[in-house]
Amino acid sequence: xxxxxxxxxxxxxxxxxxxxxxxxxxxxxxxxxxxxxxxxxxxxxxxxxxxxxxxxxxxxxxxxxxxxxxxxxxxxxxxxxxxxxxxxxxxxxxxxxxxxxxxxxxxxxxxxxxxxxxxxxxxxxxxxxxxxxxxxxxxxxxxxxxxxxxxxxxxxxxxxxxxxxxxxxxxxxxxxxxxxxxxxxxxxxxxxxxxxxxxxxxxxxxxxxxxxxxxxxxxxxxxxxxxxxxxxxxxxxxxxxxxxxxxxxxxxxxxxxxxxxxxxxxxxxxxxxxxxxxxxxxxxxxxxxxxxxxxxxxxxxxxxxxxxxxxxxxxxxxxxxxxxxxxxxxxxxxxxxxxxxxxxxxxxxxxxxxxxxxxxxxxxxxxxxxxxxxxxxxxxxxxxxxxxxxxxxxxxxxxxxxxxxxxxxxxxxxxxxxxxxxxxxxxxx
Numbered sequence: 508x509x510x511x512x513x514x515x516x517x518x519x520x521x522x523x524x525x526x527x528x529x530x531x532x533x534x535x536x537x538x539x540x541x542x543x544x545x546x547x548x549x550x551x552x553x554x555x556x557x558x559x560x561x562x563x564x565x566x567x568x569x570x571x572x573x574x575x576x577x578x579x580x581x582x583x584x585x586x587x588x589x590x591x592x593x594x595x596x597x598x599x600x601x602x603x604x605x606x607x608x609x610x611x612x613x614x615x616x617x618x619x620x621x622x623x624x625x626x627x628x629x630x631x632x633x634x635x636x637x638x639x640x641x642x643x644x645x646x647x648x649x650x651x652x653x654x655x656x657x658x659x660x661x662x663x664x665x666x667x668x669x670x671x672x673x674x675x676x677x678x679x680x681x682x683x684x685x686x687x688x689x690x691x692x693x694x695x696x697x698x699x700x701x702x703x704x705x706x707x708x709x710x711x712x713x714x715x716x717x718x719x720x721x722x723x724x725x726x727x728x729x730x731x732x733x734x735x736x737x738x739x740x741x742x743x744x745x746x747x748x749x750x751x752x753x754x755x756x757x758x759x760x761x762x763x764x765x766x767x768x769x770x771x772x773x774x775x776x777x778x779x780x781x782x783x784x785x786x787x788x789x790x791x792x793x794x795x796x797x798x799x800x801x802x803x804x805x806x807x808x809x810x811x812x813x814x815x816x817x818x819x820x821x822x823x824x825x826x827x828x829x830x831x832x833x834x835x836x837x838x839x840x841x842x843x844x845x846x847x848x849x850x851x852x853x854x855x856x857x858x859x860x861x862x863x864x865x866x867x868x869x870x871x872x873x874x875x876x877x878x879x880x881x882x883x884x885x886x887x888x889x890x891x892x893x894x895x896x897x898x899x900x901x902x903x904x905x906x907x908x909x910x911x912x913x914x915x916x917x918x919x920x921x922x923x924x925x926x927x928x929x930x931x932x933x934x935x936x
Contacts, residue, residue: 542633549640560671574797583647656694705774729773765811871898876928
């Protein structure tokens with residue numbers, strides 16, 4: 508098999524939530540258990556950190572990976588979805604899984620995969636576990652795909668679990684209240700295993716406390732111990748934060764520029780403190796360097812990524828209510844004449860709440876990512892018009908961006924987003 512033939516098998520022969528949505532969602536872990544058994548239980552052969560949450564779990568996972576790398580550990584990183592290449596999902600010390608290894612994995616297990624018919628995500632998780640075990644990583648940071656309790660990643664017994672925050676997303680699967688969604692995310696809390704909650708929320712605190720107590724899991728609400736205050740930007744365009752912990756103050760540079768990273772930092776720092784208590788040799792210098800070089804070390808893309816500055820061109824993968832609110836607040840901090848928003852969304856979510864948040868003074872270009880789940884640009888435009896948003900329809904993401912660049916003056920701001928999959932198609936990402 509060639510690499511392209513291998514990808515065709517993965518993407519087309521197996522259901523893929525990223526592309527098709529609900530049809531790929533499985534309500535039990537039986538396939539993942541079967542895959543792990545077939546592969547010799549690789550998930551039991553390396554230590555891990557498990558990261559869940561509605562927003563911030565990708566940034567948190569990459570940040571923890573970067574800090575551990577700076578401390579000299581061989582670190583696996585499993586995240587989803589990918590933006591440009593399938594191999595982005597599975598990395599060791601920032602290096603993506605080689606294409607030939609993907610080919611070999613599928614070739615060696617093709618008969619079993621065809622018999623079991625796992626989802627794309629189940630198979631990818633199993634591949635990651637197999638690769639990390641084979642490469643004998645010291646520790647792997649494993650990001651939950653969706654939810655937690657029934658997520659394919661939830662077959663590991665980690666060193667600790669991290670839950671970043673709870674917001675409204677994937678409600679058809681996880682529930683229609685923050686309490687129900689928290690219950691699903693809390694499914695990653697394991698017996699006698701510490702759990703860090705990055706953001707303390709009134710609606711979810713009791714849920715986490717109850718499940719942690721039942722599992723005899725020590726629970727840490729990171730915001731209680733870490734006070735974070737943004738204090739500006741460095742000369743090389745990193746965010747600067749003042750951190751207060753147990754009466755001690757220090758400044759930290761963070762390579763990730765989104766304002767919402769302020770909410771992720773307490774959980775990241777608390778998780779590092781717990782790892783140190785477990786014997787991991789991580790110094791303050793490792794933490795500082797790791798946070799200052801997250802993108803350099805791990806290759807993270809699409810989180811408040813500045814693509815140009817005359818005009819400003821910015822993209823972000825935030826795609827639910829909380830994510831969009833943070834994006835809009837940060838846009839307001841910029842000086843510009845005209846705001847042009849290149850927006851696309853997926854068709855299996857209620858987009859009306861997000862559209863109601865968007866500024867009516869902006870000029871919109873409605874587009875659609877090249878996946879079956881994408882909401883047709885014309886339909887998105889019609890829904891937007893109902894709430895007073897005016898714009899044009901250009902189906903192709905990059906053609907929409909080109910139009911916006913031609914339209915924009917040097918003092919304007921172009922924002923690209925609304926969906927992870929729109930950001931994924933940006934040529935210059």
